[in-house]
Amino acid sequence: MNKKVKEKILKGVAASPGIAIGTPFNYVHETLNVSRDTVPDSEIESEILKYRNALDKTRENILEDKKNAAKRGGQEAAKIFDAHLLIIDDQVLIDEAVYFISSNNVQASYAVSKVMKDYQMEFEKLQNQYFSQRAFDIEDVCRRIIKNIISDSDKPDQSTVLKGKQIVISNNIFPSDTLNFNKDLILGIVTEFGGKTSHAAILSKSLEVPAVVGVTGISKYQNKISLLIVDGFSGKVIINPNASTFESYKKRQHEEQKQVEEDLKYAALASVTLDNVSVKIMSNIQSALEADSVIKWNSDGVGLFRTEFLFESSLSVLSEDDQFRIYSEVSEKLYPRHITIRLLDIGGDKLNDKMSIKEDNPFLGVRGMRLLFDHPELLRSHLRAILRASSKKNISIMLPFVSNISEITKTRAIFERVIKDLISEGYTVDEKMKIGIMVEVPSIVMIADAVAAKADFFSIGTNDLTQYVLAADRGNERVSGIYDSFHPAVIKMLDMTVRAAERRKIGVGICGQMAGYPIALPLLIGLGLRELSVTPFLVPAVKKIIRRLDTKECAALSKKCLKASSPKAVLTILSDFFEKKIGDHPLQ
Amino acid sequence: MVAEKIKIINSLGLHARPAAQVVKITTRYDCDVFISRDQMEVNAKSIMGVMMLAAEMNSEIMVKCNGPDEHECLNEIKELIANKFYEE
Numbered sequence: 001m002n003k004k005v006k007e008k009i010l011k012g013v014a015a016s017p018g019i020a021i022g023t024p025f026n027y028v029h030e031t032l033n034v035s036r037d038t039v040p041d042s043e044i045e046s047e048i049l050k051y052r053n054a055l056d057k058t059r060e061n062i063l064e065d066k067k068n069a070a071k072r073g074g075q076e077a078a079k080i081f082d083a084h085l086l087i088i089d090d091q092v093l094i095d096e097a098v099y100f101i102s103s104n105n106v107q108a109s110y111a112v113s114k115v116m117k118d119y120q121m122e123f124e125k126l127q128n129q130y131f132s133q134r135a136f137d138i139e140d141v142c143r144r145i146i147k148n149i150i151s152d153s154d155k156p157d158q159s160t161v162l163k164g165k166q167i168v169i170s171n172n173i174f175p176s177d178t179l180n181f182n183k184d185l186i187l188g189i190v191t192e193f194g195g196k197t198s199h200a201a202i203l204s205k206s207l208e209v210p211a212v213v214g215v216t217g218i219s220k221y222q223n224k225i226s227l228l229i230v231d232g233f234s235g236k237v238i239i240n241p242n243a244s245t246f247e248s249y250k251k252r253q254h255e256e257q258k259q260v261e262e263d264l265k266y267a268a269l270a271s272v273t274l275d276n277v278s279v280k281i282m283s284n285i286q287s288a289l290e291a292d293s294v295i296k297w298n299s300d301g302v303g304l305f306r307t308e309f310l311f312e313s314s315l316s317v318l319s320e321d322d323q324f325r326i327y328s329e330v331s332e333k334l335y336p337r338h339i340t341i342r343l344l345d346i347g348g349d350k351l352n353d354k355m356s357i358k359e360d361n362p363f364l365g366v367r368g369m370r371l372l373f374d375h376p377e378l379l380r381s382h383l384r385a386i387l388r389a390s391s392k393k394n395i396s397i398m399l400p401f402v403s404n405i406s407e408i409t410k411t412r413a414i415f416e417r418v419i420k421d422l423i424s425e426g427y428t429v430d431e432k433m434k435i436g437i438m439v440e441v442p443s444i445v446m447i448a449d450a451v452a453a454k455a456d457f458f459s460i461g462t463n464d465l466t467q468y469v470l471a472a473d474r475g476n477e478r479v480s481g482i483y484d485s486f487h488p489a490v491i492k493m494l495d496m497t498v499r500a501a502e503r504r505k506i507g508v509g510i511c512g513q514m515a516g517y518p519i520a521l522p523l524l525i526g527l528g529l530r531e532l533s534v535t536p537f538l539v540p541a542v543k544k545i546i547r548r549l550d551t552k553e554c555a556a557l558s559k560k561c562l563k564a565s566s567p568k569a570v571l572t573i574l575s576d577f578f579e580k581k582i583g584d585h586p587l588q
Numbered sequence: 589m590v591a592e593k594i595k596i597i598n599s600l601g602l603h604a605r606p607a608a609q610v611v612k613i614t615t616r617y618d619c620d621v622f623i624s625r626d627q628m629e630v631n632a633k634s635i636m637g638v639m640m641l642a643a644e645m646n647s648e649i650m651v652k653c654n655g656p657d658e659h660e661c662l663n664e665i666k667e668l669i670a671n672k673f674y675e676e
Contacts (some may be wrong), residue, residue, distance in 0.1 A: 083604050086604060086608055086635050087635070087636065090611075090634050090635045090636050091611075091615060091633060091634070092631050092633050092634030092636070092637060093634060093636055119636050119640070122640050123639075123640060126640070126642045127642070128642050128644065130603065131639060131640075131642040134604075134639065138636070319605065374599075375599040377598070377599060377672060378599050378600075
């Protein structure tokens with residue numbers, strides 16, 4: 001019945017790394033049988049009652065999901081269900097549906113689908129991404145109500161039963177879907193819609209399965225796929241791969257699995273160099289769910305907790321209380337490990353439309369601390385939530401996109417006021433909480449000694465630092481040849497930052513992608529960095545290399561790199577060293 | 589009927605939580621409440637409706653109350669918005 005299609009490559013957004021090869025599981029949201037049948041006047045009352053009962057039942061279901069989500073440690077996911085409760089209790093919506101039943105003599109299921117579909121379409125039309133994405137929430141709630149109207153049984157949706165380990169393909173994954181799947185059987189996830197912050201993306205990251213989202217056109221092929229490959233590194237999906245593609249991916253997948261197995265062996269070992277210098281390998285995380293990965297891969301703590309989720313994964317911007325719950329959850333789960341929370345860093349490549357600023361050049365505009373100073377209420381609730389969660393004293397704060405010392409002193413003044421308020425309100429807070437900064441704007445490096453007198457620690461963000469030093473947008477493919485973290489100017493900047501931190505005796509770490517490049521590690525250690533922060537699953541791989549390094553040899557290496565005149569020269573020096581000392585071929 | 593143009597001044601606009609607060613007020617009053625922005629007018633007793641306005645910071649909305657307790661209702665809405673929904 002399936003007409004075979006030849007190999008076809010579709011491009012989407014890489015949402016979760018890894019390679020999955022398998023048969024597809026077409027997750028089509030069960031077609032709910034809703035038809036416009038005329039209901040006699042005598043049965044209208046009973047249709048309305050059916051509707052009201054279904055509302056009660058759906059409310060119970062959502063509360064149950066919320067409880068389960070919270071139990072699994074997902075305060076953010078629980079938040080989504082709170083929003084769904086708001087939708088279900090919308091009195092106007094209820095009245096509209098009831099009126100629709102009685103005035104048109106239709107079944108409850110038809111009325112609900114009609115009324116909610118209208119809302120959904122209105123929302124889809126909205127320009128602002130935050131509001132337009134709410135259409136998915138409406139659809140999700142609507143489907144649940146209809147399901148409860150047309151069936152009273154509690155039997156699980158047959159459409160979510162995977163046949164062995166499979167790759168889930170769907171238009172979209174709803175919050176309510178995720179609780180239905182048997183998670184151990186999901187090999188990977190591919191969706192037609194959605195971006196990096198969609199529910200599908202968040203889910204796949206927390207499950208640690210490869211995912212590509214926003215793959216336009218995938219649903220057209222849904223019934224014509226016998227095998228597919230999900231490349232969660234490059235964002236490619238390969239349908240019905242030919243023999244050579246299949247073989248090469250199979251090989252890559254095999255190598256990766258071997259790597260993971262070997263890496264896991266390193267998880268238990270100490271992170272020390274050959275000459276017994278210990279190096280902290282921290283994690284970069286962006287949701288509370290990832291705290292489990294930090295433990296699994298035996299990371300020393302969190303070097304960068306991104307807080308952009310404040311605006312992304314739930315229906316509304318998180319309140320102080322909700323933020324507090326998330327920070328406390330991570331703090332408690334990871335104690336005694338340390339957690340560095342970076343204040344909201346929106347702008348540039350992030351979702352700045354939510355703050356409704358239009359700028360010609362957002363990367364040089366209002367982002368990071370600049371944006372927070374424009375929204376003092378937001379900064380205040382952010383600081384309050386973090387401080388309230390600090391009773392275990394394992395949290396520090398990191399300021400993003402700092403370009404002037406005055407930004408640090410200004411934040412400190414606000415911070416002091418917030419502490420005073422909280423204490424007078426009876427909260428226990430960590431009054432000595434450290435406040436550090438992201439080093440990503442060149443001006444900070446040039447005056448690093450003076451900055452270090454005001455900051456408690458530095459964390460170097462190599463991705464942004466590279467783009468600002470080289471004046472090359474990291475998202476612009478046409479200058480991708482210029483954007484290069486191995487440029488001697490970038491390395492010089494790293495060196496200046498570390499030297500200033502040493503002179504002023506403050507901590508210094510690195511949380512950019514560079515810390516995850518095997519070939520860069522000897523250089524970073526040589527420059528004197530002793531705290532690296534990477535994606536959790538990379539922790540063992542980094543550790544494995546650290547354990548083969550000698551700090552004195554690395555120091556000599558970094559001196560050589562600092563004298564190099566081009567990125568290419570630096571790379572040659574590093575490759576030679578890597579080949580000689582580590583043996584394996586550098587992966588980059 | 590009473591009506592007044594009000595500017596949204598909280599940084600995040602009429603997102604879910606603020607919208608819920610508006611509805612909590614409007615549903616306590618007997619008067620009808622409608623809010624409009626640009627061409628769109630919605631029933632302010634519906635969260636979905638209020639959110640559909642997609643009213644961001646600095647946007648202006650027109651609030652119309654019509655009924656026996658219209659003054660009290662409008663005042664309470666004004667106060668809520670002026671106080672940034674007591675959230676920030």
